[in-house]
Amino acid sequence: MGNEGTATSAADVGPVVEVKNLRFTYPGIDGHPPPGSAPLIDGFSLSLRAGDRCLLVGTNGAGKTTILKILGGKHMVDPEMVRILGRSAFHDTALTSSGDLSYLGGEWRRDVAFAGFGVSIQMDISAEKMIYGVSGVDPQRRDELINVLDIDLSWRMHKASDGQRRRIQICMGLLKPFKVLLLDEITVDLDVLARANLLRYLSKECEERGATIIYATHIFDGLEDWPTHVVYVAHGKLQLAVPLEKVKEMSNLSLMRTVESWLRKERDEDRRRRQERKAIGLPEHEKQLEGTRVTGDPARSAVQVMNNGWAAGRLHSTVAGQENFFLSSNRVLRQ
Numbered sequence: 001m002g003n004e005g006t007a008t009s010a011a012d013v014g015p016v017v018e019v020k021n022l023r024f025t026y027p028g029i030d031g032h033p034p035p036g037s038a039p040l041i042d043g044f045s046l047s048l049r050a051g052d053r054c055l056l057v058g059t060n061g062a063g064k065t066t067i068l069k070i071l072g073g074k075h076m077v078d079p080e081m082v083r084i085l086g087r088s089a090f091h092d093t094a095l096t097s098s099g100d101l102s103y104l105g106g107e108w109r110r111d112v113a114f115a116g117f118g119v120s121i122q123m124d125i126s127a128e129k130m131i132y133g134v135s136g137v138d139p140q141r142r143d144e145l146i147n148v149l150d151i152d153l154s155w156r157m158h159k160a161s162d163g164q165r166r167r168i169q170i171c172m173g174l175l176k177p178f179k180v181l182l183l184d185e186i187t188v189d190l191d192v193l194a195r196a197n198l199l200r201y202l203s204k205e206c207e208e209r210g211a212t213i214i215y216a217t218h219i220f221d222g223l224e225d226w227p228t229h230v231v232y233v234a235h236g237k238l239q240l241a242v243p244l245e246k247v248k249e250m251s252n253l254s255l256m257r258t259v260e261s262w263l264r265k266e267r268d269e270d271r272r273r274r275q276e277r278k279a280i281g282l283p284e285h286e287k288q289l290e291g292t293r294v295t296g297d298p299a300r301s302a303v304q305v306m307n308n309g310w311a312a313g314r315l316h317s318t319v320a321g322q323e324n325f326f327l328s329s330n331r332v333l334r335q
């Protein structure tokens with residue numbers, strides 16, 4: 001990640017994931033961001049190299065899923081803002097069709113891409129048929145995944161438990177040897193053993209094949225030494241992007257407790273800000289417009305309507321130690 005050093009055994013061929021000043025607003029019903037809407041993601045920059053395992057943390061609604069979906073090419077942004085393997089995630093559809101870029105999360109919770117169709121995960125079909133239905137797969141890789149996820153090929157999707165179904169989905173999502181994997185909390189239903197085995201397998205993928213993974217989760221069980229980097233996002237803005245060793249230098253607490261302390265600090269700052277707004281007669285919360293945060297004078301910001309995703313100012317996030325940072329008023333973590 002950046003020049004901070006990475007735990008990769010792969011040849012260093014520059015950034016695999018490069019996000020530069022990402023700015024994004026969800027479109028309204030007319031396909032454009034509502035007039036006066038403030039970007040949901042703003043000034044977000046990130047650079048990851050082959051072998052990096054990045055843990056993406058933040059409160060509910062911070063923007064993690066939105067960021068992962070943008071990186072997965074599911075929302076259009078300016079091609080220069082998001083480069084995956086040097087290509088535009090949204091515009092270069094071969095990135096995902098080849099399996100080089102894989103996104104597991106979101107809608108994927110309800111169905112799974114199967115032979116080119118979205119197949120309901122509840123239909124009467126065997127695990128074997130689902131998994132073997134994916135063509136062009138290395139049989140050895142398939143066997144290893146079936147083993148890692150401890151899948152019984154005779155399971156039938158409509159009768160399987162949530163966790164069993166999830167294992168089949170994860171297996172299918174990992175069959176192609178991805179170069180970049182975006183995981184949006186997919187382990188919720190997994191038992192402790194399945195989750196531990198999966199995390200170990202994913203580490204191996206990064207160490208041996210130089211794959212790059214970004215994983216958004218609220219579950220810290222088994223994650224203490226899993227990531228090589230930690231990225232903290234709040235209100236759509238990057239707060240912190242550092243190697244795990246730096247996080248450990250910053251705090252003696254466990255990873256979960258450290259992240260908890262960041263989120264607590266953020267919440268306290270939010271509360272203080274709301275009280276300040278209330279004290280001067282403003283509504284506690286900024287006005288919402290069709291799911292998009294609205295700030296400032298709508299008439300003035302209307303010029304941004306046709307400019308969805310255009311670059312904002314550069315964000316600098318440098319953190320040397322927990323005692324040295326604070327959440328500034330524009331929520332950028334500074335030294």
Ligand SMILES: Nc1ncnc2c1ncn2[C@@H]1O[C@H](COP(=O)(O)OP(=O)(O)OP(=O)(O)O)[C@@H](O)[C@H]1O
Nearest residue numbers: 026040058059060061062063064065066067291292
């Ligand atoms: N399709 C959409 N249209 C408009 N706003 C949306 C849409 N999807 C999400 N949002 C808003 O974007 C913000 C960020 O949502 P997002 O799902 O990215 O957060 P998150 O960090 O993944 O949260 P969680 O931890 O709860 O999964 C939220 O305020 C949400 O209401």
